[in-house]
Amino acid sequence: MASxxxxxxxxxxxVADYFAMLADDEAGRPYSKAEHNRRLQAAIGRPRGAIEYKHQNISAVLKGLGEDWIPGYKPAFNFQGSLVDAVARWLATHPAWLAPDTRLSLAKGAPSRVREAPTLWIGPPPTLGNAPPPDELEQMQHIARRFDVAERDARNRALGRAGEERIVRHERSSLTAAGRNDLADRVRWVSEQDGDGAGYDIASFEPDGRPRLIEVKTTNGWERTPFHISRNELAVADERRREWCLVRLWNFARDPRAFELRPPLDAHVSLMPTSFQASFPS
Incomplete structure (x- = not known):
């Protein structure tokens, strides 16, 4: 065996072996991790334990990339940069993997999606949780910056639209459960009906009738995956801070979860300008 x-x-x-298992896992097809491991031992000359741990390293890389990973391989960190490069090479030669329609169709094909409830699990944001930031946070943030995960999610219109639709359903279900069918019927999917530009995606209500303006940010990654927010969205958040909230929808492809952020947003996240408008002097 190699060392x-x-x-x-x-x-x-x-990496290729891992993605083969992940595709089966997301589609709900049976597969044998032990058999995959045995084939790899013969192919690359590494022992079973080393292969198991490297699979966990790949999960960690995918976590940093804001992508789904195999649940049975808990992310293990402090991996070599060459592994990140290998994952990037695989994704570059398999662009369909990151294509919105491909991943959403995989998600919808999984059995858990069929039984998906209209209400979501909504927990506290990472800034308000009792747990300290994970030890691997810096390594995850480095990967996310290197591959601009926030920009990728922002450009994934199919993912964004699916996330917004999920929150519309959640809002209507929550209001109905609170006995406010009258308000549930008035929930509007603003970005779908009127287009972008309002500074929020959904116009909903609190159970007491107060307006609730929701901006939705969706990712297949973990709860700390970075995201983009526009200058206009920030302005509306400041102007209507009693009504506006950001719903961060994460782990969307497998088991959607969410948390809410209320203005001021810089109390929860670090806001960093990523582009500048260039104009010619008069």
């Missing part, structure tokens, strides 16, 4: 640092060929082989 020492993994070669690019070994990394490429185990």
């Amino acid at each position: 020492g640092d993994w070669t690019d060929q070994q990394n490429d082989a185990i």
Whole structure:
């Protein structure tokens, strides 16, 4: 059996094997992790335990990329940069994997999606949780910045639209459960009906009738995956801070969960300008 640092060929082989299992997992098809491991031992000359741990490393890389990972391989960190490069190479040669229609169709094909309830699990934002930031946060943030995960999610219109639709259903279901069918009937999907530009996606209500303006940000990644927010959205959040909220929908492809952020947003997240308008002097 080989020892020492993994070669690019070994990394490429185990990354391809991982994505084969992940595709089966997301589609609800049965597969054997043990059989995959045995085939890899023969192909790359690494022992069973090393292969298991490298699969966990790949889960960690995917977590940093804001992507779904195999639940049975808990993310393990402090991996080599060459593994990140191997995952990036696989994704570059399989662009369909990140295509919105491909991933959403996989998600909808999984059995858990059929039984999906209209109400969501909504927990506290990471800034208000009792747990301290995870030790791997810096490594995850480095990967997210390197591959601009926030920009990728922002450009994924199919993912964004599916997330907004999910929150519309949640709002209507919650109001109905509170005995406010009259308000549930008046929930509006503003970005779908009127287009972008309002500074929020959904116009809903609190059970007591107060307006509730919701901006939805969706990712397949974990709760700390970065996201983009526009100057206009920030302005509306400031102008209508009693009514406006941001709903962060995460882990969307597998088990959607959410939390809410209320203005001022800079109390919860670090806001960093990512582009500038260039104009010619008069």
